Amino acid sequence: MAAPPWSNWAQTVQWTGAVQKPTTLEELERCVKGASRVFVVGSGHSFHFPAAPPTEGLTSGTILLDLTHGFNKVLSVQPSTEGDRSGTCVVEAGCSLGQLATTLQKQNLALESMPSLMSITIAGAVLTGTHGSGASISVMATLVNEMDVMTASGEVVTIRDPRFFLHVGLLGIVIRLTLRCVPSYSLHQRVYEHIQLQKFLPMAREVVEHVESSSFWIDLGRAEVMAWLRFRIEDMTPTEELDVGGMLRAIPVRVSETNDPVQTQMTGPWLDVLPFFGIGQSLPNRETVQAEFFIPLSEVQQAIEALQAIPDAARHLPHIEVRVVKGDHLALSPCNFRFLTDEKDLFACLHFGFPKNMQTVAMTVNAIERALKPWGSRPHWGKLFTVSGCTLERFCGPAAHRDCAAFWALVLHHDPRGKFRNALIDQVARKVVAVQEFKQLHGALPGRWPFHCRSIDSTALATGTLVLASMAAMVLVFRRKMLASR
Ligand SMILES: Cc1cc2nc3c(=O)[nH]c(=O)nc-3n(C[C@H](O)[C@H](O)[C@H](O)COP(=O)(O)OP(=O)(O)OC[C@H]3O[C@@H](n4cnc5c(N)ncnc54)[C@H](O)[C@@H]3O)c2cc1C
Incomplete structure (x- = not known):
């Protein structure tokens, strides 16, 4: 075929x-x-x-x-005039992160964060909320200063409002972006194995704050954690390198001796150490697919316990990786500060990898979503999820927050006929019209929006109420007739 x-x-x-x-x-x-x-x-x-x-x-x-064929270049790199060694760059949407990172490094500049792979495009990374890991970094969309998009009418407009850079393509076709860059930096990565899960989880916050970047791989079967910790070279002393300032000393730690190329101890510039799959390195096999959900880091221990309670969890969830990111103000971000009760908290990014059997994957992803529901988990936009339009609406629909209302109004403005949308997104978007009409009538949104999508369909509820009311009326009429005939 x-x-x-x-x-x-x-x-x-x-x-x-x-x-x-x-x-x-x-x-x-x-x-x-x-x-x-x-x-x-x-x-x-x-x-x-x-x-x-x-x-x-x-x-x-x-x-x-x-757009990877025609719109794939780094257009300019501009060192800052402030003398702080930072800068900005203008890059076309289809440029790969690898190409961008190499160009920046040549100018002694860097991106503040990197995901695990370099082959994706900068637009793809920004639009889906792609992220690296670290207590002081947020999703990559927060690196954007401005973004040119072509709207559904073919007009090119510049988006400067930082709330709207993560838009999954709903605001139009991204053509080019201006990004903030930081001075280039170097890192050292250490891998620690066989850390006891129960002892580690309560300490996770302290550990992530001690390092520049981290990934924790959880083995539910053995109840163990493998930690990849990356230190800024200038921050690290030889003692800290091995015991993380004493925090890991209390638990059995052995520096990994694995020969696996993606798990080695290594030292080098940011673009070599942060991605698991560097420039020219092959990716894991295509037989694995991924899902990822975000919850507050302070809740991670209970959330992992809920995952452990999924029947046969160790077999169904063979690859769990936990990363962390800081909150942001992006309307559509699953890591928006509005999902934290304490703004000082961080987000835990719970990543799952599965063998590619799409039928069983759907069931497992659904089981994860149900297990994580008490923490209001939200999915990664670029990975598998099964949540409905109703759930998406609660998370980021026009009534979720005033920034979301403004976002969806802009979506309709850039794309009134839905050239860039599908039925799932329309389920969320069409409520904007109702919100706008409500605001026109009442001047403001109510504290609790009354038209939320509910699990019981409102039409069915209304029909049911009508049927019950008519039945009650018929009984009354019948009773009255009976009494009159006596
Ligand atoms: C092996 C592997 C490792 C990964 N590691 C990470 C990780 O470390 N962290 C993480 O967060 N994610 C990770 N991901 C997910 C990945 O980063 C995201 O899915 C990312 O969006 C992929 O970028 P892309 O260039 O392939 O975009 P695509 O997948 O092609 O597109 C992403 C989305 O953006 C839209 N889009 C793309 N370009 C444009 C444009 N120019 N204008 C308008 N809309 C556009 C598409 O319609 C789509 O909705 C990983 C994925 C794989 C396969």
């Missing part, structure tokens, strides 16, 4: 429709104006494309736009 014209990296999304690879702004504008439905992709490393059109029953007006 012929390969589809496009599929994502994991080969879980197969696109059989038209694929366009514009290389100029004029070509891009022509593509957008001529299409009724547009699906934009970066390097396709997402496992889930929340705003994508359904891949079956495609109409001829629906196109996939791949």
